[in-house]
Amino acid sequence: MLNEIEKRIIGEAYTSSRPLENLTTLCDDYGGRFAGTEENREAAEYIMGIYEEYGLGDPRLEPFTFQGCEVGESSLRVRGPTAKDVPTLTLPMTPSGSAEGELVAVETASDLESLDAEGKIILGTNRLPLRACVEAGAVGFVWMHPFPMMGPPTGVVPQLVPAVSIKHEDGLMLRRLIDLRGSVSVEFQTGCEVFERESWNVCGDVKGDGDDGYVLLGGHYDGHEIAQAAFDCGAACMAVTEMGRILNTVSDGLDGDVRVVCFSAEEFGFWGSRDYAKRHADEMTDMLFTYQLDCNGGHEPQMATVDYWPELEPFYARLRNDLGLPMPFDQRMGPGDSRAFHELGVPTGSIIDYREPGRLPLLKTVRHTEYDTVDKINLRHLQDDVAIGAISTTRMLASKDWPRHRSKEEVDELKRRLSD
Ligand SMILES: [Zn+2]
Known part of the structure; x- marks a missing residue:
């Protein structure tokens, strides 16, 4: 059963198109918002402006520095058995340089054990850990997307050996050349300038009625x-910003506070959230829960996950029932x-596209x-995210028996269990 405040939240969530409108502006005006760039800074200010418009408390940018980069040109040339150029993407943080040698195709990390990769260039998908390839002796790395019609994949790589990516179809062609002609030799160049950059987390508060x-x-x-x-x-940022907007309209009825944070430099190794946890270390004990949304609002049903808190299963079963949503739920x-936050023992969770x-x-x-463009985001699913997040937040704040944080020992024990 939904209470009166929850019904108001639902009414707001499903009659507002603001999350998709805001997301459209964020995407069409500020592009990819690559951390540390001018458009990254302008996007932060745009989001802060939305917080101001929604009346969130103390809207602010919290700056931090991180190891970032400016991506340059790269190229890949097949020298033999048939000469051709293959279009590439420079992978962020790759060392600048060149590599040449025989190309070997590798499917999984365990294939590396039986392979002599010394001085070779590895052609693998972006599931394959680059570090393991370098440990096996590889001097260069070519990532192919594991699926067709996706183009070349991007993603920050460790600074080990020159690395580029290519599309699935070009990877298949290179694999065919290896299979049918025995040996393929390639050369490639990468350009990427690595340096310390600045970025900003965007924070805003909803002041509730309680103090715990x-x-x-x-x-x-x-x-x-x-x-x-x-x-x-x-999409995640515009969903949590919308949760903030709606919770702010019912703040009198909230038994605690809510903070909305759009983090930056996640793609470079979660720098924004790590900086936040350090900067706000003295506030961590009061954090009941944190949702970190990522890859949500697409075409699949929206699901909730928590990082191994089985005692929360009845809470989410009741939420699913009250919202009348499919809302798959998983511990992961x-x-x-x-x-x-997980490291500190704080209960954490996410709302994502089902997978x-x-x-x-x-x-x-x-x-x-x-x-990855805004035309693929579904307003109804963003509204589901907002309903799931906002209603569960009010219930967490009101709960009298919310799980306490894990101790350091319990966090370590969980890590051991997960690595087995
Ligand atoms: Zn992400």
Whole structure:
């Protein structure tokens, strides 16, 4: 059963098109919002302006520095058995340089054990860990997308050996050349300037009525330079901003506070959320829960996840029933920005497009491809995200028996269990 405040929240959530309107502006005006760039800064100010319009308390930018880069040109040439150029994408943070040698195709990390990769260039999908390839002796790396019609994938790589990406179809052609002609030799160049950059988390508050505890609603607004980064992760930012707007209209009835944070530099290794957890260390004990949304608002039903809190299953079963949504629910590790909070023992969760756990189902989405654009975001699903997030937040704040934080030992124990 929904109470009166929850009914008002539902009414607001399903009659507002603001999340998609805001997301359209974020994507069409500010592009991929690659962390540290001018458009990243302008996007932060745009989001802060929305917080101001919605009357969130103390809207502000919190600056931090991180190891970032400016991506340059790259090229890949097949020298033999037949000469041709293959279009590439420079992977962010790759060392600048060149590599040449025989190309070897590798399917999974375990294939590396039986392979002599010394001095070779590895052709693998972006599921394959680059570090393992370098440990096996590889001097260069070519990522192919594991699925067709996705273009070349992007994603920050460790600074180990020159690395580029190509589309699935070009990867298949190179594999055919290896299979049919025995040996393929390639040369490629990469250009990428790595340096310390500045970026900004965008924070705003909803002041409730109680004083014990708060919920943090987060997503990351930075993306990659090759697309609009609507699914990963502009949609998340506009969903949590909308939750903030609506919760602010019922703040008198909230038994605690809410903070909305759009993080940055997630794509470079969760720098924004890590900086936030350090800067606000003294507020961590009062955090009841944090949602970090990532890859939501697409065409699949929206699902909720928590990072292994089985005692919350009845809470989410009741929520699903009261909202009348399919809302699949799963226990799994949340996205990158939840890690800094998970490490501290804070209960964390996410609201995402439905998918099976693991890396391959994630790679079936348009994230990190040039097709991650705002036209693929579904308003109704954004509204579902807002309803799930806002209603569950009010219930967390009102709960009398909310789970306490995990101790350091319990966090370590969970890590051991998950790595087995
Ligand atoms: Zn993301």
